[in-house]
Structure formats: structure tokens, C-alpha cells
Amino acid sequence: MTTTDLYETHEYDVVIVGAGGAGLRAAIESRAKGLSTAVVTKSLLGKAHTVMAEGGVAAALGNVYEEDNWKTHFRDTMRGGKMLNNWRMAQLHAQESADRVRELEEWGALFDRTKDGLILQRDFGGHRYARLAHIGDRTGLELIRTLQQKAVADGIEVFMETKVLRLVQDTDGVVSGVVAYRRPTGEFVVFKAKSVILATGGVGKSWMYTSNSWEGTGDGHAMALWAGADLIDMECVQFHPTGMVWPLSVRGILVTEGVRGDGGVLRNSEGQRFMFDYIPPMFQAETADSEDEADRWYDDHTAGRRPPELLPRDEVARSINSEVKAGRGSPHGGVFLDIASRRSAEDIRRRLPSMYHQFKELAGVDITAEPMEVGPTCHYIMGGVRVEADTTQTTRAGLFAAGEVAGGMHGSNRLGGNSLSDLIVFGRRAGIGASEYAEGRSGNFTLDEGQITGAIEAALAPFARESGENPYEIHQDLQATMQSLVGIIRTGPELEEALVKIEELEDRATRIAVKGGQQYNPGWNLTTDLPAMLTVSKCTALGALERKESRGGQTRDDYPKPDPEMGKVNFVERISSSEVEIGAGGNPSVRSITVTPEPIPQMPDELRALLEEAV
């Protein structure tokens, strides 16, 4: 370690930004290859948003339905993503997730078991077979704790509560490190590395009602863009159909899809199971058309077709939205999710312990006796940093990305359970890709000092203003803008209005005044999160304006149908790095982002044939 007046410097072969499932899995792999590895996280170890994943991790283990295999998982993933997926990522994911899940078990994870003692799997939306390995409804916690304990055992260094501000390039433009500050002290720290992996998660905190923790501020998406990397399909944002709606203070907190997988049904204020009215043509052949048929399916998948409550999330979220709009919603603006009338109280408490807990303690509702009120909540961004499937390398040399921050894997809509499997499949691949890149690079490079000092000066500028904007108000105004203008249903004029408002907010963000010191100061911390939130919100609005169709996580009221031509392209967003304004206005902001339709990679015929197989 070296220290200057302004910052200390640490050197590693591989530096990973983010300590969720993807970041930790990448670190384990890179360390196993013998490379010096550091994980930098803005929270404490073990607190990343991965802990909030509930229902399970999707992998074609075939423990419950022997017929299941990677080909079916691949097919389900592509269809769920409305064919916008990077086919190679979807293929690798389907082929490798089973091994990655078994590996977790070898590292200490304790999944629920089948009668034969193997890993139990549960049903989820869009998956043809019961496929989600799970531990009750706290699978994300198990995943992160397993990886955390493995990382600790392997001696991986973790810099906790250290917020990364910017990527730093070397004098040749290769990504070669990051500049950050320690939240407890406010001291700046630079990590110099032969390769950098972004594993920063999602963007949900730009919306008012979200299942995301405070960390979901799009840091990795924005930093990649600022460094000149490509983003794809940023308009594709998943609104999970079932978030809590009441009390208002907990609105948005996730209610696992496992409730529906385990038999729960959606009803409107008239008591009707309305999902039967919303089965789209693409899924008609495989979805039950009567309650009797749907109910037979839970016990035996050959006795009937799937219940419509288990359609992919985009379909269910839009249907709930329509019921509420039509005046058939619940008292607090959602619909009813009923498992109380369908399963015994004991079963519910055993299968869904944290849901039972959450409703009892936060809403005063006993889910074994009464229905839950639920509605859509901003949950996940399918779009993200453009990566090469096998190595996770981005379009910038030295920079890799895995997990939610990477785009392509899920197309326009992610299936439940495919996120945790994404983390471990591509976390591992990122660890390998970044290690190989680091091994091929000498340590003789010099960081661009201007980028470091620029980022530090920008971060400190708000302390110099005696009065100015309040960062919390800018954040609330951004959330209100995104919620009402870039929400689940979008229109061209509203998106244009959103872009105007976001630019106004970017202007205001350059005038923020921070009170207090640098030591554990949430007002300052939020101020340093805002530039990424604003950049990413802009990317989502821009992409949504250009994609003039409705597909998965992009629904345009003025273009209500999918457009086959648009289904053949990714919308790629990029800047030239000279367009990043650092320092002058206080924070990084991006004045011009280009949006370009580019053809999605073409699938080989043998994979295409899998998609066309009869259901």
C-alpha cells in the first residue's frame, strides 16, 4: 500500500466491485487461480441485495421431474425473455447452473430435500418443470452466506463499506482500477488492478416503489458507460407482479413468486381468478383454461396445464395493472394474493416462513388466514453492460461484468429463479475471464492521475457550497419522475417529459450542498450515488423511447404489440469518453448518449430447433 496526501493505493491482480452473489463467486474463482484478489463493497460483507432473493435458484437438476434438462431450461429462458436474449449466455446458463448449485452444496449450503434426500425443486413462473432449488423462502441468504463463508475461508480480502466512484484507466485507456472512499472515515482509496469486474447489481432505487435495497443505484452500469463501454436494452426493466402495497412505508417489498408456485392464486375485488382472462397467444398451448385443470397441475404436471398465475412476470404484472385500472383492485391499489384458502396453515408457515413473518410484523396480516394485498414493484433490470458471453468481457479492455449489471442473459424479461443461477454461472466465468486477462498483462502501467483527482474533486465539491440543493429531495424527485413517467406502462410523450426532468435534476445535482463531515455521512453518500442513478435513469428513458414496441419489460401504450423487426435488435447506448464532464459541474454527468439498434447475435440452427419443439 502507498499513500499520498489525497489517497492510499492498493494493488491487486483482480479487483471486484460488489460483494453480492456474482462478486463473491468471481472472487472465489480468481483466488482459486492463485491471483491476488480484492472485493470492494459499499456495504458490510453479507448484506448485499442478493440476500433478498427468496424463491430459489433455477437449475435443471431433474430431481423432481426427471424429464427436465438444460435444453428445456434454455427454451423456457429464451421464451420468457421474448427472444431478445443473448442465446449464448442463455445456453451457458442452462448448461452450467446445475453444477454451480451442486457446488454450493459442497461449500456448505443446505437446500430443502426431496424424499430421496436430493435437492428439492419448486415450481415458478415460466419454468416448464419444478426447477428452483430453495431453502424455504430465504434462498438468497443461503447463497450469499455460503459464498461469504467460502470467501472468508479462502482468505479473500474484502474492503467493506467502501464506495467506488469511478473506473480508472491507464494511460493507454485500458481499465486498470477504481477510485473509491471508505464510508466510515471518508478517506479516499485507489485500487490498481490488471483487470476489474463489475458486479454491482441493479438500479431499482431510481423508482419510488421497488423491492431493491438502497444499494441498487446503478453504479456499475453508469461507471461502465462513463468509461466508454456499451450498454444494451436499458429500457427492459422488470416490475415484479407481487410487491407489498400496504402500509405505504413498506410498499414495494417483495412477496415471493414461491407463493404462487406453491398454490397461491390472484383474485380481484370480485373474488375472480382473473389471470385466466390474460393468457397471451404465445403461452396459450401450455396454460390451463379452467380452474379445475390448473388445480390438478400442482400435484401432477401431466394431469393438466400450468395455472395462468405462473405465466412469466411481465404478463402477470401487466394483468394486475389492468385489473386495478379497471376498478377491480384491492382497497390499497393492488389485488389479492390468496394462499390461505388453498394450503394448510402449517404448510404455509413451513414453506413460506419469511413471508408469514413479513406480513405479520409489517402489515399485521396473517397470511395463513387472509389474503395478501399485492401489486407490481420495480425489481430487476434485464438490460445492462454488453458482455462477451463466454468471458464476460465488456467492450472496454480490462473490464468485465457479471450478474444484474450485465445485459443480454435475460432478454426483455427474466424468469424467476434465473437471477441467482445467473450470479453463480457468470460470476465464475467472470472470475476466469478476468484472471486470464490479468495473467496476460504485465504490471507495468500507469493510472491516469487526472481521472483519480477528477473523481475525488467532484466528490468533495458539495462540501464547499455553503447552501444549495438537498440530495434527498433530488432523489425523491427522481423517484417520482421514474415512477410516473418511466413506469410499467410507457408512452412517447411521457418519456420525452421524463428526459427533460432528468436533465433538470442533473443540473440541480451540480448544486448540492452537503452538511457535516466526510465520516459516515449519509447525505454525502447519497450525493455520490446520485450521478449513477441519474445516468442510468436517462439510459432507461432513452432506450424506452427508441424501442417503439411492447416486449417483456418494455410496455408502450402507444405501441402495444411486439414488432418483429425490433425483436431482432439490441438498443445499444454509448458515449465517447470525452463527453463525460467531471469536476466542472461537481459530478459526472453525460450530456449526449447515442442509442443505436444493432442486430442481436444469430442463434445456431440446432438451438433454434429446441425453441420450436412442441410444448
Added chain:
Amino acid sequence: MSMSSEETTSRAPDATAPQARPESQGEVVMNLWRGDAEGGEFVEYVMPAQEGEVVLDVIHRVQATAAPDLACRWNCKAGKCGSCSAEINGKPSLMCMTRMDTLPVGEPVTVAPMRAFPIIRDLVTDVSYNYEVAKRIPAFTPRPKTNDEMKVGGYRMAQIDVERSQEMRKCIECFLCQDVCHVIRDHEENKTAYAGPRFFARSAELEMHPLDTIDRREILQQEQGLGKCNITKCCTEVCPEHIKITDNAIIPLKERVVDASYDPIAWLGRKIRRRVKGTVAEAAAAAPAQGPAAVQPPPPAAPAHGIPAPDGFAPVAAQPDSQD
């Protein structure tokens, strides 16, 4: 939710559009500890009360309006990450899972940082002690797979055998059990030789894990200070995941490490618990010549970082219990 007809025609209506905040329902008075390692004091903030809120909601409104630099650690605000631990009206609790309407109406709500750990600033403490203890726990070391397991690809374990460890793996590492444990809370010097309830639960989880092969009994007794726990169950009382730390983790561990014939705790343990991985005879054979566990009576309170107790502050910490 209600939406006027003007709104529905002027733009696409959306079930997730922002709603107005509910009408304020009077006021709440928050006494929040402000300060750093050098010292500090409780500062009063008066906020409008709103229906259904938890303590963390009110803290966030204090930050957004009155005290933007008020330090508070949190992540998920859904009781799943264990970041927002504090002492609310003297009781170690998660701020995100404590509803305002469960606290006495009309009385100020006092929020202090966890007392067992050094202060960073305001409500945020330095919990690195816990991460250091975690590093000293011998890693999970599974047995090899059988031929059958090699063939099916994964281990075989019965549900009933994984459930005992699964209970411990519900732990969200909020460290409230560490905070309330008087061995740590009142004795800074014990931290070097005492793992604390969270990590006894971790060791118990590994001891009960159907695949793990390591014998942790000697380390628990010699290095992790298992004997210092005098099973007052304070940890169980504050656990937001309702893990029975004392009954299902600590007592079974004690039973394994001490001489089964002479230890009253082991006797108590046998009375109130069910299954163990090894037999009592094995435990006795592995831990010869051990006397009764070294139990320390709780000493007088000596706060780790000198925060004055607010009015009504009643530490949940232990009273001497039966086995002394």
C-alpha cells in the same frame, strides 16, 4: 388507489403511480443519539407521525429534512439483511422491523447505537469484531461423496437432518445477540477469547451439519470461550429470526464439550433438547477431565462507549441464572 378521470385521459394510468403520503397523524418525538468515538448526546427531533411506519422510516425522514448527516446503517428495510441494528427504547432491535405503533403512544422514542461495539458515528457502530471472529471458525469440511452420490451428482441428506442446521442458517448477522450478550457487552476484554452467541450458532450449525467432518469441541472450549456463556437466553430473546440460540445451539454445544456426568448445564440440556449428532459418551470421551463450565456472573454495567442511559433504559442483559 384512486385516480381522477383527468389523469387517466392525459397519460397512461399505472397501478404503480406514486401515491400521496397519508395524512399526518399527530407527532412523534425521536431521541436519537448523535456523536462519535469522542462522545455525544441524545438529540430530540419532532416528526409528523404516519400510519404503518417503522422506526427506520422516521429516521429516514429526519435525514431528509432535519439532519442530512445523521449516520445510520441500513440496506434492505425488509428484515432480511440485518444491517439496521440499534437499541430502541433500550431494547436491541432492527429499526426496519420495529413498528412505531408497537411503541408506547405519546412517549419519546429513544434510539441508541448498539452498546457492545465501538461507535463510528451516531447510530453506526464498528462491528468488525464479528468479522474477525468469523475468520477464526474452522471452515466447513465435507465428507467425500459416496459412489451413489457421485452417480446422482449430489449429496443425499434427509430433510429432518438438515433442518437443525437450517435453523441456524436463518441468521441474518444483525449481531443483536452479540450486542445483548453481557459477556461482550460488559467486558471488552472478553472479546479476544469469546466468540459470542452468533458464532456459537455458527459452530452448532457446522457440528450438526450432516456432511461436516471437523470436531470443533476443543476450539469452542479453549479458544472461543463457550464456558463463559451462562445461558441467560438474552440472545434468544432479541433474535429477529426467532432462532432458539440458547436451547438449540449453545446448550447442545456445551453438552458436547463438557464432562457429561458432572456438568449441570449438560444435565439441563438433556432435559430440554432432542437430537444430537454424536453420543454423550463420545462427548465425554473427547473431553476428559473437564470440570463444570467456567461461568461468570454478570458484572455491574460498564458501557463499552460511555453512552448515558436514557430515561427508562433497561438493559436486557442477564441476571445470574440457575446454574451458578
